[in-house]
Amino acid sequence: MSESRDYYEVLGVDKDADQRTIKKAFLKKARLVHPDVSDDPEAEEKFKELNEAYSVLSDEQKRANYDQYGTADGPMGSGFVDISDIFGGMGDDIFSSFFGGNARSGRGASVRKNGRDMAIALSVTLEEAARGCTKTINYERLATCEDCNGTGAIDGGKLVTCTRCGGSGYVTKAQRSLFGYVQSSSPCPDCHGEGSIIDHPCDVCMGQGRVPTHEKLDIDVPAGVSTGRQLRVKGYGEAGLRGAPSGDLIVTIQVEEHERFVRRGDDLYCDVAVSIAQAALGCKVQVTGIMPDETVTVTVPAGTQYGEMVKAAEFGMPRSGDGARGSLYARVVITVPKKLNREAREALEKYARAVGDEFEAPRSVGDRIRDAIDDIID
Numbered sequence: 001m002s003e004s005r006d007y008y009e010v011l012g013v014d015k016d017a018d019q020r021t022i023k024k025a026f027l028k029k030a031r032l033v034h035p036d037v038s039d040d041p042e043a044e045e046k047f048k049e050l051n052e053a054y055s056v057l058s059d060e061q062k063r064a065n066y067d068q069y070g071t072a073d074g075p076m077g078s079g080f081v082d083i084s085d086i087f088g089g090m091g092d093d094i095f096s097s098f099f100g101g102n103a104r105s106g107r108g109a110s111v112r113k114n115g116r117d118m119a120i121a122l123s124v125t126l127e128e129a130a131r132g133c134t135k136t137i138n139y140e141r142l143a144t145c146e147d148c149n150g151t152g153a154i155d156g157g158k159l160v161t162c163t164r165c166g167g168s169g170y171v172t173k174a175q176r177s178l179f180g181y182v183q184s185s186s187p188c189p190d191c192h193g194e195g196s197i198i199d200h201p202c203d204v205c206m207g208q209g210r211v212p213t214h215e216k217l218d219i220d221v222p223a224g225v226s227t228g229r230q231l232r233v234k235g236y237g238e239a240g241l242r243g244a245p246s247g248d249l250i251v252t253i254q255v256e257e258h259e260r261f262v263r264r265g266d267d268l269y270c271d272v273a274v275s276i277a278q279a280a281l282g283c284k285v286q287v288t289g290i291m292p293d294e295t296v297t298v299t300v301p302a303g304t305q306y307g308e309m310v311k312a313a314e315f316g317m318p319r320s321g322d323g324a325r326g327s328l329y330a331r332v333v334i335t336v337p338k339k340l341n342r343e344a345r346e347a348l349e350k351y352a353r354a355v356g357d358e359f360e361a362p363r364s365v366g367d368r369i370r371d372a373i374d375d376i377i378d
Contacts, residue, residue, distance in 0.1 A: 098208070114245050116247045126290065138214065151243060154201070157199050160196060217249070224319055226263075268329070272332060294315075298330045305332075312328040
């Protein structure tokens with residue numbers, strides 16, 4: 001947007017306008033300049049300009065930066081916001097539904113009045129999945145219009161038969177061709193295929209009873225949830241046409257990979273490092289669990305070999321519904337020291353001799369000098 005254009009001027013609101021006034025002004029102008037409804041060759045650029053202004057003024061932090069510094073990002077930013085940022089990449093779909101999504105696709109097709117279900121992905125950490133949590137999501141949908149309470153009408157308006165199509169929902173045009181007149185049917189531009197219109201429509205939602213809206217919603221994620229689990233939030237999908245039932249919001253869970261644990265069903269897998277002596281003699285190892293302040297004691301039996309699994313029951317992920325937990329499996333990783341002090345080396349050599357293991361004993365500097373002299377004489 002040109003720096004000479006003021007965001008408040010673009011929306012046609014005062015600088016002290018509240019959020020509802022800003023939203024209302026945006027929707028009124030959007031219905032005039034959106035490419036789906038305007039024949040203006042510059043409609044797309046005008047709509048982008050309008051979106052840019054709305055994206056800044058509808059966000060309290062961006063608006064404060066703009067008021068103080070003249071840009072949405074403060075003294076270090078340019079203030080430009082792409083159209084995809086405004087409606088989360090779904091702006092085109094939302095506005096297509098708002099301006100023409102109720103039109104019939106052809107003769108006899110039914111008009112969708114109920115709102116559609118919407119889908120969104122939600123990422124959680126393994127800890128959040130284990131403990132359960134509440135996550136706040138932001139998304140965009142067609143929500144009930146606040147100005148008309150979803151009726152689509154103002155000043156006693158009511159639903160009447162569309163005079164343009166006579167209630168059929170479509171109009172027929174005849175065009176001359178080489179083969180005579182050819183008739184074609186298309187959705188009625190006045191009623192968008194419904195066959196009826198509001199005689200006194202709300203000037204914000206254009207009689208639909210719903211408008212594009214930023215939605216903020218808390219999602220309760222149950223303990224033990226796994227990747228692919230879907231949570232259905234009733235009534236938070238697309239709002240229905242003029243008070244018709246809303247669709248649902250379907251939240252699909254994605255559990256992030258963990259740096260220490262690998263999850264398989266309700267069980268968790270991790271590595272525990274022990275020394276050669278600990279593996280041979282047996283030991284107990286403390287492992288930080290997946291739950292808050294949880295410490296798991298892993299018992300490594302004497303003679304455990306590298307790679308063997310040791311089980312700690314009831315320390316895995318919670319099982320949804322019954323409160324029980326899976327198991328924690330620890331893979332034993334035997335560490336070999338790179339350096340030994342004299343006492344440790346002597347003890348290990350003594351052990352090797354006792355079991356008959358061959359090994360190369362360390363040689364002193366004097367031994368190496370004598371070997372060098374012998375090589376020269378030979």
